[in-house]
Amino acid sequence: LLIGAVFLFFSVWLYRKTIRTFLLENHRAGWISIPLFLILAGFLVIPARGGIGVATNSPGSVYFSKIPFANQAAVNLVFNLGYAFTNLESVKDPYAFEDEKKAEAIVKNLYEDNGTFPQVLHSNNPNIIIILLESFTAKVIEPLGGRPGVTPNFTRLSKEGILFSNMYSSGNRSDRGIVSVLSGFPSLPALSIIKYPQKTQQLPFLSRIFKDRGYHLSFYHGGDIDFANTRSFITNGGFDRIVSKSDFDRSQCNSKWGAHDQYVLSRMFNDLNHEKQPFFSEIFTLTSHEPYEVPVKTPFNGKDDDSKFMGSLWYADSCLGDFIDKAKKTDWWKNTLVIMVADHGTRYPGDDDIEYPIRYRIPMLWIGGALTCKDSVVSKIANQTDIACTLLDQLGINADSFLFSKNILSSASKSFAYFFYNDGFGYIDDNERFSFDNKSRSVTYSEGVVPDQSILAGRSYLQVLYNTFMKY
Secondary structure (H helix, E strand, O other), rough: HHHHHHHHHHHHHHHHHHHHHHOOOHHHHHHHHHHHHHHHHHHHHHHHOOOOOOOOOOOHHHOOOOOOOHHHOOOOOOHHHHHHHHHOOOOOOOOOOOHHHHHHHHHHHHOOOOOOOOOOOOOOOOOOEEEEEOOHHHOOOOOHHOOOOOHHHHHHHHOEEEEEEEEEOOOOOOOHHHHHHHHHHEEEOEEHHHHOOOHHHHOOHHHHHHHOOOOEEEEEEOOOHHHHHHHHHHHHHHOEEEHHHOOHHHHOOOOOOOOHHHHHHHHHHHHHOOOOOOOEEEOOOOOOOOOOOOOOOOOOOOHHHHHHHHHHHHHHHHHHHHHHHHOOOOOOHHEEEEEEEEEEOOOOOOOOOOOOOOEEEEEEEEEEEEEOOOEEEEEEEEEOOHHHHHHHHHHOOOOOOOOOOOOOOOOOOOOOOOEEEEEEEEEEEEOOEEEEEOOEEEEEOOOOOOOOOHHHHHHHHHHHHHHHHHHO
């Protein structure tokens, strides 16, 4: 109230001393006032969007508490009202075409699993580290048939753990990938659930499950944690410590998006050395995001997009290898599982169209002292969303809340993956792969003949997924 009174007094004083005198009492200023007001109005864009940085303002920018009501109360009323009007979702499922119960039965059949699975962890309470790799694509991972020499450390490490050779991202954006990995919730065409804090607080979280088991939670990212509402999502995930761009020295934030991977991984390593065990920690890498700025010289000297992209992956891979090599020398490594997985694939190298399945094929590698096996390859087709069920089943934890997740290691789980883009979806299994456009209701990409039953299953999946989104 005191700050408001001071601000009001200052505004009235400023108006009387300048604006009124210059614009109202001086008739010669009439024409001057028009461009002046236009310039002043233009400058209002800066506070409205939350500054001049890369990320715009969002409700998640003010999330600070683990209590949802406190976060909701912290959101500016006028901003929140405007934000709500611009993000209204339909009260009707736009993808509903089938009887709801029939669609649910089709999707339920996809996830039915009465099989057995090997125990690949020797501990029921291992430390968990998830490394979410920005834009890593199978097209540059040599053990997956990708171009050689781009990620030599990942290639080397793949012999020391379990390589999942047919993983697919759920979407083509980072905000979809982080939700798919942590909450097992697939991407959606044309929108992202991370933009709706009131919905993400209803999602299941791997992090919250481990927090209930006494784990200490931490999250690391070299960029702006407010970008794409990430802060609200991570806060809803119950993380105890969140480290982002603002926690690094300005000299280390010398890229468009923030701090390079070497600084963030180093900070994470030092923190984990003093962390109480068991811990659950996630890092979301950054440098391999466009415009692919790297602080070192790479083997890829070209100025074309493919060369710059591969150079950024080579740098990110070198930082990753250094982190793992140092972690192996610690006391906590022997009881640690590291899950490396990409947030999404990308068009580069090769400039693949958005509906091509190869664009969504990504690497996933499990490594660490907690593993009981090495140099293994799992070829079952799977999604990022399947990480949740696969991991929790290993630890004997109920995974029923992750509705769109299957155990990749199970002998009876089905080999399939879905991906979503714009207003379409793609499907991959052992026998077929295709992409379907929802607007034209037609197949836009296929390898072989696509059965009507497969299209029915895909549309049913999307119907159930969107209906679940609306219920949250």
